[in-house]
Amino acid sequence: MSSEASRLNVMAAKNIVIQVTTSAAMSKAGNQLNLAAIGSIADQVSMLAGKGHNIQLVASGTSTSGAKVSGAFNALLSLKEPEGSGLIHVSTHPDESSLASSTIQSTGSTLLIYLSHAQGIVDSKGKVVSTYDPSTALLSPSADTSNPMSLSSSSFVSSAWELASGHGCVVVMASTSETDVLSRIMAGHQIGTVFDPAALTTAAGSAVGSSSSRDMAVRARAASRALQALPTEERVAILNRVAAALIQHQEEILTENAKDVQEAEGKVADSLLQRLVLKPSKISLLAEGIRAIALQEEPIGKLLTKTEVAEGLILDKVTAPIGVLLIIFEARPDALPQIASLAIRSGNGLLLKGGKEAARSNAVLHRVITQAVGPVGPDLISLVQTREEISDLLGLDDVIDLVIPRGSNALVTHIQRNTKIPVLGHADGVCHLYIDEAADLSMALKVMVDSKVDYPAACNAVEKVLLHASWLNKGGFDSVCSALRDAGVLIHAEGEAVTRLLSDAPPAPSGRHEYSALACTLRVVGSMQEAIDHIHAYGSSHTDAIITEDFSQAESFLKAVDSACVFHNASTRFADGFRFGLGAEVGISTSRIHARGPVGVEGLLTSKWIMRGSGQIVAKDNGVSYTHKRMS
Numbered sequence: 001m002s003s004e005a006s007r008l009n010v011m012a013a014k015n016i017v018i019q020v021t022t023s024a025a026m027s028k029a030g031n032q033l034n035l036a037a038i039g040s041i042a043d044q045v046s047m048l049a050g051k052g053h054n055i056q057l058v059a060s061g062t063s064t065s066g067a068k069v070s071g072a073f074n075a076l077l078s079l080k081e082p083e084g085s086g087l088i089h090v091s092t093h094p095d096e097s098s099l100a101s102s103t104i105q106s107t108g109s110t111l112l113i114y115l116s117h118a119q120g121i122v123d124s125k126g127k128v129v130s131t132y133d134p135s136t137a138l139l140s141p142s143a144d145t146s147n148p149m150s151l152s153s154s155s156f157v158s159s160a161w162e163l164a165s166g167h168g169c170v171v172v173m174a175s176t177s178e179t180d181v182l183s184r185i186m187a188g189h190q191i192g193t194v195f196d197p198a199a200l201t202t203a204a205g206s207a208v209g210s211s212s213s214r215d216m217a218v219r220a221r222a223a224s225r226a227l228q229a230l231p232t233e234e235r236v237a238i239l240n241r242v243a244a245a246l247i248q249h250q251e252e253i254l255t256e257n258a259k260d261v262q263e264a265e266g267k268v269a270d271s272l273l274q275r276l277v278l279k280p281s282k283i284s285l286l287a288e289g290i291r292a293i294a295l296q297e298e299p300i301g302k303l304l305t306k307t308e309v310a311e312g313l314i315l316d317k318v319t320a321p322i323g324v325l326l327i328i329f330e331a332r333p334d335a336l337p338q339i340a341s342l343a344i345r346s347g348n349g350l351l352l353k354g355g356k357e358a359a360r361s362n363a364v365l366h367r368v369i370t371q372a373v374g375p376v377g378p379d380l381i382s383l384v385q386t387r388e389e390i391s392d393l394l395g396l397d398d399v400i401d402l403v404i405p406r407g408s409n410a411l412v413t414h415i416q417r418n419t420k421i422p423v424l425g426h427a428d429g430v431c432h433l434y435i436d437e438a439a440d441l442s443m444a445l446k447v448m449v450d451s452k453v454d455y456p457a458a459c460n461a462v463e464k465v466l467l468h469a470s471w472l473n474k475g476g477f478d479s480v481c482s483a484l485r486d487a488g489v490l491i492h493a494e495g496e497a498v499t500r501l502l503s504d505a506p507p508a509p510s511g512r513h514e515y516s517a518l519a520c521t522l523r524v525v526g527s528m529q530e531a532i533d534h535i536h537a538y539g540s541s542h543t544d545a546i547i548t549e550d551f552s553q554a555e556s557f558l559k560a561v562d563s564a565c566v567f568h569n570a571s572t573r574f575a576d577g578f579r580f581g582l583g584a585e586v587g588i589s590t591s592r593i594h595a596r597g598p599v600g601v602e603g604l605l606t607s608k609w610i611m612r613g614s615g616q617i618v619a620k621d622n623g624v625s626y627t628h629k630r631m632s
């Protein structure tokens with residue numbers, strides 16, 4: 001198919017011209033170098049040269065600015081160019097908005113990457129089109145209006161098309177503000193606008209979703225089939241390579257993450273910031289989890305049942321991958337390697353969209369992981385950048401098999417309302433801890449504090465403590481309040497008793513509130529049944545726990561509470577794939593269909609039936625005599 005051909009053309013290009021408009025490499029005022037932008041391009045250029053590409057780097061602009069920018073590139077590249085490669089040449093081009101066609105022709109380059117402020121060519125609604133089509137009018141470059149050197153649309157478009165159609169040089173127009181723009185273009189991601197006649201013949205039947213979204217999903221399926229066809233040892237080796245690559249690229253990952261954190265600081269809630277931060281210890285734990293997944297027994301093709309249907313006719317039910325998964329998750333970059341490794345282990349293709357605040361962290365993690373995937377190719381796991389792409393993908397119910405939205409209730413509801421693809425929601429956690437009349441108080445305090453304080457922003461952190469009324473007369477109420485306050489937790493009062501006893505406590509914002517911070521609601525209940533009824537009325541069916549020494553009471557609670565995870569005498573924070581021994585988790589499913597609670601490899605599998613016979617026929621059910629004998 002065509003856009004596939006175009007991506008292959010891009011990925012295969014050896015001689016490349018990279019043209020950077022000086023306005024994209026200078027400050028807005030145009031009088032100073034934008035060293036961050038120049039440094040990032042220089043890093044990526046030297047990486048491409050290290051992979052054997054011959055690169056002509058052209059700084060296009062007025063002679064003064066062009067000379068300044070090419071000087072900066074030369075200085076940086078002399079430090080970074082792979083030793084002795086001599087593959088990078090830097091020059092200037094006098095005209096910002098025309099293409100460096102002469103360089104292309106003199107060097108026999110087959111790819112021009114044009115980097116400016118513009119994200120690509122936009123349609124009448126202002127949406128960037130991924131593939132330029134000359135038969136469609138109304139296109140113009142999405143220039144940065146604040147940039148005085150913005151592009152002159154028609155001349156740019158016609159020379160880009162002329163180069164592509166007349167000289168066989170694919171042109172990709174993209175913005176320097178895209179993270180890892182060059183590396184991602186060369187890895188086959190559809191960023192910006194591509195000018196390539198090969199990209200125009202669209203596949204039949206691709207009416208829904210843009211061709212790039214469909215292409216991405218179709219390629220994920222093809223790659224997942226290639227993955228499934230590999231012997232177990234090779235799939236295990238991929239996971240071990242991914243774990244090793246995370247450790248090996250730790251510095252790079254932490255650097256990109258620090259940029260995300262720096263940009264988010266002061267602009268987002270503390271809970272989001274906590275999720276966003278990666279630390280060496282988190283990366284080591286991720287690698288450990290991935291190695292544990294690699295050690296698990298082969299999950300694909302596992303025999304679930306074996307039945308003799310009739311003499312010589314044997315029917316097996318075996319596990320099988322679901323196919324192509326679209327997983328949307330919050331700005332928590334450590335989720336990406338976990339989800340990717342579970343998908344690899346279970347043989348699924350993956351389209352991933354993380355929170356926008358984690359864009360750089362996700363891009364580097366994605367690159368490191370897809371490079372480690374090896375022969376199956378990077379298409380197995382694609383990174384989706386924007387909500388617009390999600391809208392396209394939600395229409396592709398013929399190529400995507402399951403959507404897993406992991407995040408707020410609003411996100412999960414939005415996805416459910418906008419797709420025909422089955423949805424496995426991972427929504428908010430309004431987790432409760434019930435301290436029973438028969439609780440060991442010191443255990444209750446320890447578990448309560450851990451459930452809230454260990455990681456207050458997590459979806460499995462406790463949000464409401466339900467205290468049996470008997471503790472009001474036994475000193476337990478004061479102990480609970482002191483333990484929470486000593487741990488820095490702000491208590492919000494709910495119900496008559498707590499409101500009266502803690503007159504200084506702010507009221508709970510609502511009966512069902514997720515603080516995601518060092519705060520929780522405290523309420524007194526008259527019985528375990530009242531606690532259960534309250535959990536059913538105000539909880540989110542995520543994780544709820546009881547603390548009691550009365551084991552029969554505990555069993556009743558475990559049976560009655562209708563949540564994905566129900567615990568006795570244990571912290572709600574144990575609701576986690578790694579802690580459950582699954583190695584990692586996609587998230588904690590709050591849906592009731594097929595997978596509930598922490599979702600590991602098993603949650604990403606379905607089953608298939610395999611029949612082995614010797615020519616038996618049905619013949620109106622007279623062809624065989626049914627035995628239906630269960631063999632295992």
Ligand SMILES: NC(=O)C1=CN([C@@H]2O[C@H](COP(=O)(O)OP(=O)(O)OC[C@H]3O[C@@H](n4cnc5c(N)ncnc54)[C@H](OP(=O)(O)O)[C@@H]3O)[C@@H](O)[C@H]2O)C=CC1
Pocket residue numbers: 272328329330331353354355356357386387390406407408409410411414426427428429458459514586587588589590
């Ligand atoms: N059950 C579980 O496993 C988990 C539950 N949670 C819950 O998630 C919440 C925290 O997440 P929060 O930060 O609020 O995340 P959000 O729900 O705001 O966002 C999560 C992701 O969904 C995307 N998104 C949101 N709305 C849309 C839309 N309309 N179309 C397409 N994509 C969309 C976001 O994209 P963008 O960034 O581009 O806006 C982001 O990638 C808490 O309630 C927590 O309990 C969190 C983790 C795990």
Ligand SMILES: N[C@@H](CCC(=O)OP(=O)(O)O)C(=O)O
Pocket residue numbers: 275330332455457458459460573575576577585587588
């Ligand atoms: N299972 C995870 C928490 C689940 C989760 O992802 O929560 P969140 O911090 O809301 O993104 C953990 O225990 O850290």
